[in-house]
Amino acid sequence: MAKTVVITGGTDGIGAAxxxxLAARGDRAVVLGRDRERGARxxxxxxxLISFLETDxxxxxxxxxxxEEIAATHQEIDGLVLCARFFQTRRTVTEEGLEHNFALFYLSRAVLGEGLAGPLGRAERAVVVNVAGPGHDTPIDWEDLQSTRDYDGVRAMFQAGRLNDLLGVDFAAKHPGIAYVLFHPGTTATGFAGDYDPATAAFIEQQKARAKPATEVTEPLLTRLDEPPRKSLSAFHLHTELDVRNGLFDPADAARLAGLGLTSSRRSERP
Incomplete structure (x- = not known):
């Protein structure tokens, strides 16, 4: 039976691959992204078998x-793959008052996951795959989750990655019937979308030169979609499973983050 998989950041890199x-083997992909031309291609x-929803x-x-639109048109969703992110060298605030990296890389994943929990829960074996680089030990600044002080783009990205780890812990506790996978693709030739200063841009070019093609990441992703782990929460670096029983995946921290109510707030520059 054909699967239906929703992919964010799906017009380039890993998501597009x-x-x-999925389409090549007869499954349906619902791609979310901002680039209308790439989406049309x-x-x-x-x-x-591929549909495109243009959205920021x-x-x-x-x-x-x-x-809401996807849930209204898809009774069941077998997989949600979260890839969207955009590097910001300089701190940028969205029109809703949120730091851009925090909003796109962390908060949108939390909001979309909850918004699609209904159709995911109706599938026989659904899975959420959060492509965010789990297990990094960057400390969380609980008093400054949106990086208002001494902004550094790399640290902001790593902190958002830590928040995604805790998001996985919280989602798995709330929706134990939906497998939640935190996934690290390793250095991959994705779109490297971002606004880079010259020094960072030069580093990115070096990364591109040694990165593996995005097509090499599709096999482990398809494995997770075809054979969702029986555990409610798991983490992988490509095919290698990582330990989620350490302090980086602390349920108390996950409850603390969820307790801030950030997914329900409409405008917030704090915390």
Whole structure:
């Protein structure tokens, strides 16, 4: 039976490679992204099995609308693969008052996951795959989750990755019937989307030169989609399973983050 998989950040890199691989074997991919031209090219390649929803997920109003639209048109969803992120060298605030990296890389994933929990829960064996690089030991600054002080783009990205780890812990506790996988693709030739200063741009070019192609990441992603772990929460670096029983995945920290109520707030520059 054909699967239906929703992919954010799906017009380039890992997300686009996964959409093509799904369509090639007869599954349906619902791709979310901002680039209309790339989205149209994917749809044209997909032989009727790839659809595209143009949206900017850094805005929570858009994210909620996207979740509502997808849930209204898809009774069951087998997989949600979260890839969207955009590096910001300089601190940027969205029109909703949220730091951009925090909004797109962490908060939109939380909002979309909750918004699609209904159709995911109706599938026989559904899975959420959060492509966020789990297990990094960057400390969380609980008093400054949106990096208002001494902003550094790399640290902001790593802190958002830690928040995604805790998001996985919280989602697994709330929805034990839906497998939640935190996934590290390793250095991969994704779109490397971002606004870079010259020094960071030079580093990114070095990364691109040694990165593996995105198509090499599709196999482990398809494995997670085809064979969702029986555990409610798991983490992988490609095919290698990681330990989620340490302090980086602390249920108390996950409850603390969820208790801030950030997914329900409409405008917030704090915390």
């Amino acid at each position: 996964l959409a093509r691989a 994917l749809v044209a390649e997909g032989n009727g 997920l850094s805005l929570m109003s858009n994210t909620r609308e996207a979740a």
